[in-house]
Amino acid sequence: MANSRPGALFGAACGVLLLAGCSAEAGSGGAASDDAAPHWGPTSTPSATATQSATPPTGAGDVSPHPYVGMWVTADGHIRQMLLANGRYDEARGERESAYTGSYQILGTRIEYVDDTGFSADGTFDEDVLHHAGYVFYREGSDAHRQAREER
Template sequence: MTARLGTVVSVAVLLAGGLAACAVGPDPGRPAAPDDAGQEPPPSATATPPPSATATPPTPPTGTPPTGAGDASPHPYVGMWVTADGHIRQELLANGRYDEARGERQSAYTGSYRVIGTRIEYVDDTGFSADGTFDGDVLHHGGYVFYREGSDAHRRAGKGS
């Protein structure tokens, strides 16, 4: 019985250590992917790191539910947001998830988000968090400017690039 308890404790310690190592996120020293050459670092690289393994883990954002009981219309910010050059494309899904593509790399970053007023808070699937601010059809996030795809703001930005 004592040997079995020792094994259980050893496994628990190994699991806790492995989970703590995973909570740190991606290796900051990893080389950039070929399509990121010359690009600014991803939003998660400059964002707030996850809390320590000893802290209570945050509840991931669940997105902003549609307003009104029985109203099935999506939040007004749901949809595709793109940089002026189209290199970064971030789709805000109605279920509170986002999927970001960079260049040819589909789903380069994924995670959950929630909107509070004109502020958006992201938690990517590695645990990093970031935020942004909406101004009409413009989203300021992680040092980038995104435009609602197809909007007047997007068309104007495309003419300037």
């Protein structure tokens, strides 16, 4: 059966190489540091999974999540934003779960959001504090979060 389509294996291999080449080129941007590479989901650089396999990783433990993945909350807990490892976010406001959902990209300490309606926004991380859209978010359970709740 392998001889019935001799170009199929070659075509698949070229596709993987092309994908890896495009991913590496797209993420390089002339930057010297991994911190400058955009982050969409579980890997720190777009080429990491493309060079390993033609299929995305299947297990949650395959790649470490980005350090900013997790729950970010305002001091009063009214706004809760979950940054998911797959490059998506889910934001709750008060009793309204999933009030805003969309994708995010992290570049160094900067985060750029595009919600599912097409609206975009950005923010900046400072360790366990996120400044976004005029709000201050804290990594849930961090010392910064505990201190902000005490100061209220």
